[in-house]
Amino acid sequence: MKIGFLALSGVRVMDPELLQIGVNLPGFVERSKVIASLPSLGLLTLAALTPAHHEVAYLEVPDVDAPDLVAQLPGPFDLVAISSFTAMIKDAYRLADRFRAQGTRVVLGGLHVTLCPDEASLHADAIVIGEGEPVWPAVLADAEADELRKRYRATAPYDLSTAPVPRFDLLNIDRYNRLTVQTARGCPWNCEFCAASVRLQPKYRTKPAEKVIQELHEIKKLWSAPFIEFADDNTFADRRHGHALVDALIGEEVRWFTETDISVAGDETLLRKMERAGCAQILVGLEDPLDGTDGLELRTNWKAKQRAHYLESIRRIQDHGITVNGCFVLGLDTHTPESFERIWEFIQESELYEVQLTILTPFPGTPLYRRLKREGRLIDLLAWEKRTLFDIAFQPARMSTEQLRTGLIDLAERVYSAEYTSIRRRRFARRLLQKDHRSSETEAALTHR
Ligand code: B12
Ligand code: SF4
DSSP states (O other): OEEEEEEOOSOOOOOHHHHHHHHHOHHHHHHHHHHTTOOOHHHHHHHHTSOTTSEEEEEEOSOTTOTTHHHHSSOOOSEEEEOOOGGGHHHHHHHHHHHHHTTOEEEEOSHHHHHOHHHHHTTOSEEEESOSTTTHHHHHHHHHTTOOOSEEEOSSOOOGGGOOOOOGGGSOGGGOSOEEEOSEEOOSSOOTTOOSGGGTOOSOEEOOHHHHHHHHHHHHHHOSSOEEEEOOSOTTSSHHHHHHHHHHHTTSOOEEEEEEOGGGGGOHHHHHHHHHTTEEEEEEEEEOSSSOOTTOOSSHHHHHHHHTTHHHHHHHHHTTTOEEEEEEEEOOTTOOTTHHHHHHHHHHHHTOSEEEEEEOOOOTTSHHHHHHHHTTOBSSTTOGGGOSSSSOOBOOSSSOHHHHHHHHHHHHHHHTSHHHHHHHHHHHHHHHHHHHHHHHHHHHHHHTO
């Protein structure tokens, strides 16, 4: 069969004013440019599990509504596989419908399909619920025999020690500035709003460090000094694996970014190794550093304990030359119109190098979605295109949607302004210089003893 793996990439915001901010504010534009072109790791992984007698192609589809799209893609395909995040799902459905109208079979999978299988089923010949690896070979065998079933679902968590090297070789490598590698899947904390792969399969699993290195080596064949984003929910949740991973990365000469929780700050040895292993930045969910998170089934006890140490933890991490991208969630049930000012003060005091401001987002399939639905607080129930982390899809508890919207815009204008972006960069550089100066003085004192 000729199989097309079709990816819908790019980032998305619906609110026109925010979109404008995204275009104009330096601090925001930088990060969007960096990530907007990441390829779909899910599809590259499935391509790697596709038996060699099939012909495969990986394609980015920038505009699903382009006239003659199907004819322009290098098909015709016997089967196309499309991945899904919630914000782009309607595009994915339109793309699927166009292929099916021309007689091409479509298999849909990914996060949104897993969370809303009945809806997705209307647009596909087959859907895959949950992790793709365990069922993909069966999907292909059934498609070859013309016996595709409507639904496939893995029965057990996928063992990442058997993970194939994703088919990075299918990429037109020049169009990417970073590539993703996965070192762990899931997260033990299970926050109420989390819509990451913890929802595909809740069990937290890690990929053996040597397998991660094998993937890096494959990437290096295409790109000698790559920048890697680990596509993990929480890379260092398993500390023993975290240490093994950074030990293996030391000497690989790759720079990398990942997402983890703030508790890494308490492990000085790990931080030192991360620095040596090329860690450039970690994204850490701070949610709200000051208010309680009542009403949220967050990792309450753990979270409550960490919050008291946020400032110290951020400094400790950044003192290792690793920048922290602090991610805030606006619109929590405890938030009032005054909360934005407090968060702004915290951001300044923290000297965070990078800041991500997001709106509490009820992704389908999350406990948050179910609670807000129960409480009658969801707006535009099926407006999936607004699940961008920046658009508002629910009624906040202690302010109006407009107050939340203007609060975000006002804060974004301050945080991502040219002036404050450069202050953030300078402060980080100055502190590192001071630290380096201090450590070389200590070194000199020790050698002269
Ligand atoms: C890398 C990444 C991106 C890349 C994606 C590149 C791409 N084309 O895939 C970029 C930077 C472009 C991106 C953009 C966005 N992202 Co993003 N991103 C991630 C991140 C960090 C990792 C995703 C990943 O690679 N996972 C690893 C792969 C292996 O897993 P997977 O894709 O789920 O695939 C597995 C299964 O789902 C299944 N599968 C997947 N597809 C298919 C298809 C078929 C046919 C089959 C059979 C199976 C199958 O098999 C795979 C192997 O098991 C996650 C956070 C996280 N830590 O998970 C957020 C995350 C996925 N992103 C999120 C969001 C909100 C967005 C944006 C809306 C942000 C925005 N405002 O623009 C956009 C939407 C973009 C889009 N095109 O839809 C949310 C999605 C929540 C949801 N339920 O939709 C997440 C979970 C982060 C979060 N904060 O909650 N993102
Ligand atoms: S800590 Fe992050 S990845 Fe883990 S459940 Fe919470 S939001 Fe999701």
